[in-house]
Amino acid sequence: xxxxxxxxKRLKKIYHEASVEVIAVDDVSFxxxxxxxxxxxxxSGSGKxxxxxxxxCILRPTSGEVIIKGxxxxxxxxxxxxxxxxxxxxxxxxxxxxxxxLTALENVEVSLNLKGIKGKRAKEEAKxxxxxxxxxxRVDFLPMDLSGGQKQRVSIARAxxxxxxxxxxxxxxxxxxxxTGHSVIELLRDLSVKEKSSVIIVTHDNRIMDxxxxxxxxxxxxxxxxxxxxxx
Amino acid sequence: MVSIARKNLFHDKIRFIITLIGVxxxxxxxxxxxxxxxxxMQNASIVIDNTDVDIWITSKNTPNFDWAQAFxxxxxxxxxxxxxxxxxxxxxxxxxxxxxxxxxxxQVEIIGYNPNSGIGGPWNMKEGxxxxxxxxxxxxxxxxxxxxxxxxxxxxxxxxxxxKVKVIGITKGIxxxxxxxxxxxxxxxxxxxASYIGQDSTVFILVKTDPAENIHExxxxxxxRLKGVDVYTSRQFSNRTRWYWTVETGMGMGFLMTAFMGxxxxxxxxxxxxYTSTIEHLREYGTLKAIGANNLFIxxxxxxxxIVNAVIGYIVxxxxxxxxxxxxxxxxxxxxxxxxxxxxxxxxxxxxxxxASFISIRKATxxxxxxxxxx
Numbered sequence: 001x002x003x004x005x006x007x008x009k010r011l012k013k014i015y016h017e018a019s020v021e022v023i024a025v026d027d028v029s030f031x032x033x034x035x036x037x038x039x040x041x042x043x044s045g046s047g048k049x050x051x052x053x054x055x056x057c058i059l060r061p062t063s064g065e066v067i068i069k070g071x072x073x074x075x076x077x078x079x080x081x082x083x084x085x086x087x088x089x090x091x092x093x094x095x096x097x098x099x100x101x102l103t104a105l106e107n108v109e110v111s112l113n114l115k116g117i118k119g120k121r122a123k124e125e126a127k128x129x130x131x132x133x134x135x136x137x138r139v140d141f142l143p144m145d146l147s148g149g150q151k152q153r154v155s156i157a158r159a160x161x162x163x164x165x166x167x168x169x170x171x172x173x174x175x176x177x178x179x180t181g182h183s184v185i186e187l188l189r190d191l192s193v194k195e196k197s198s199v200i201i202v203t204h205d206n207r208i209m210d211x212x213x214x215x216x217x218x219x220x221x222x223x224x225x226x227x228x229x230x231x232x
Numbered sequence: 233m234v235s236i237a238r239k240n241l242f243h244d245k246i247r248f249i250i251t252l253i254g255v256x257x258x259x260x261x262x263x264x265x266x267x268x269x270x271x272x273m274q275n276a277s278i279v280i281d282n283t284d285v286d287i288w289i290t291s292k293n294t295p296n297f298d299w300a301q302a303f304x305x306x307x308x309x310x311x312x313x314x315x316x317x318x319x320x321x322x323x324x325x326x327x328x329x330x331x332x333x334x335x336x337x338x339q340v341e342i343i344g345y346n347p348n349s350g351i352g353g354p355w356n357m358k359e360g361x362x363x364x365x366x367x368x369x370x371x372x373x374x375x376x377x378x379x380x381x382x383x384x385x386x387x388x389x390x391x392x393x394x395x396k397v398k399v400i401g402i403t404k405g406i407x408x409x410x411x412x413x414x415x416x417x418x419x420x421x422x423x424x425x426a427s428y429i430g431q432d433s434t435v436f437i438l439v440k441t442d443p444a445e446n447i448h449e450x451x452x453x454x455x456x457r458l459k460g461v462d463v464y465t466s467r468q469f470s471n472r473t474r475w476y477w478t479v480e481t482g483m484g485m486g487f488l489m490t491a492f493m494g495x496x497x498x499x500x501x502x503x504x505x506x507y508t509s510t511i512e513h514l515r516e517y518g519t520l521k522a523i524g525a526n527n528l529f530i531x532x533x534x535x536x537x538x539i540v541n542a543v544i545g546y547i548v549x550x551x552x553x554x555x556x557x558x559x560x561x562x563x564x565x566x567x568x569x570x571x572x573x574x575x576x577x578x579x580x581x582x583x584x585x586x587x588a589s590f591i592s593i594r595k596a597t598x599x600x601x602x603x604x605x606x607x
């Protein structure tokens with residue numbers, strides 16, 4: 001039986017804007033197993049990114065539980081969370097969020113450095129990761145010299161640097177053309193199988209819905225149709 | 233390990249150059265102000281600091297070396313009788329005028345010393361000997377006086393206070409604070425040249441003490457015996473002279489204020505550029521946090537940027553200062569950069585750049601995590 005890499009239980013996030021209370025995530029519960037690709041869909045402002053931020057331990061929930069590889073992250077203090085992100089989570093962003101002054105290789109290397117891998121070993125591992133995403137011949141390119149698809153591949157290579165149990169992707173195809181977007185989705189799908197990672201993708205892209213194992217539909221912060229909205 | 237700080241700095245070359253200009257400007261300004269001040273101060277007490285005596289006796293309330301008044305020279309007898317005094321000499325400093333070679337006159341400071349003991353005589357002799365002032369109206373001048381007095385050589389005759397004198401020695405690097413050249417001569421000749429002092433008066437009494445005795449006790453004894461004068465150790469009189477020019481004339485405060493402004497300008501420029509850079513790289517810091525960097529990692533990046541700016545800016549500033557010193561010396565003035573100043577300004581530059589980055593640190597550590605998801 002596949003184990004749960006992440007468990008979300010009765011999660012709630014309330015923002016206080018002026019005197020108004022905004023419920024961004026409301027009583028959301030679901031699990032994601034290893035090797036599973038889950039798409040989180042929903043209209044703008046439905047709480048998708050907030051949910052992703054809480055799962056990624058960069059935003060604290062108002063209430064509820066986030067359990068990553070059996071660790072109750074919601075009970076941990078602020079200073080311990082970077083370590084959790086470092087060990088278990090890889091992020092992929094719509095805007096790629098690469099460091100413009102660093103080459104593709106260095107962008108991946110930084111992530112390895114944060115995991116304590118340094119020097120020659122970090123360089124070699126970064127190169128292998130870039131080769132894996134098809135960028136072996138672009139290692140010394142700065143982000144400004146790469147296409148959108150190539151940037152996203154660097155971002156994916158960076159996310160894989162710690163062999164994460166969970167990959168959280170925010171609109172990974174949002175800035176890419178159709179063909180490039182498709183190849184990125186295939187790459188993520190392939191990685192989830194090979195690495196046994198749980199891939200959670202926040203998206204508006206229907207192609208991702210077709211390639212995911214499950215789709216969670218979020219509206220006004222609540223999961224519509226429960227945690228098993230669609231099975232592949 | 234990849235240095236994001238250095239990569240970011242060198243990636244944005246224009247910003248980097250602007251920051252370096254700011255740091256360099258500050259470093260040069262601080263070096264120049266403090267260096268010129270120290271140069272002035274060295275000249276202000278140059279005779280006191282280079283005269284091998286322990287105690288200076290002056291007229292009452294003498295504010296500094298250059299403005300001393302005469303007092304009865306008979307007091308030297310009381311000084312010599314005081315316990316702990318090994319040797320006492322009369323010493324004159326008087327203002328006079330010297331005719332220029334090309335016509336016209338310049339003010340000079342006439343120093344009269346005992347050529348037999350040599351106490352209070354010139355040092356750094358380039359030509360001639362300090363004892364050569366004996367046996368006539370002989371003077372020793374510093375080579376720096378050529379700017380004011382015109383070219384002179386050993387054996388040249390000049391006119392001081394309408395009296396002919398002969399140049400028998402040339403020194404190097406003995407410049408007065410007032411810019412009036414020093415003229416060293418024998419005590420008797422000095423009295424003859426500056427007759428307004430009076431035959432029975434002296435301007436200073438210089439005292440050598442018994443090393444076995446406590447110098448402060450000797451000063452107290454002299455103060456008790458010699459009424460109507462002030463008694464200082466050499467260090468005290470040197471400090472009193474420097475204090476006068478630094479504080480009482482406000483000159484030191486002027487230098488200090490300008491040096492402080494250099495420091496403040498540096499903080500503002502470096503702070504502003506590092507802050508702008510931090511704002512522009514906020515998403516990158518957010519991303520770093522998302523991929524597992526803690527606040528310490530972010531601090532290190534910002535501090536490393538500050539330190540790189542400080543070190544490079546300091547080195548450039550120091551090199552420029554060396555050229556400045558050479559240029560300044562050509563004007564006949566001194567800019568002194570002692571080793572302690574080199575080290576102090578380096579740490580001051582580091583402090584300036586690091587403190588300038590604190591606002592950025594606050595900004596970077598308060599990043600809204602959601603920034604990483606914004607397009």
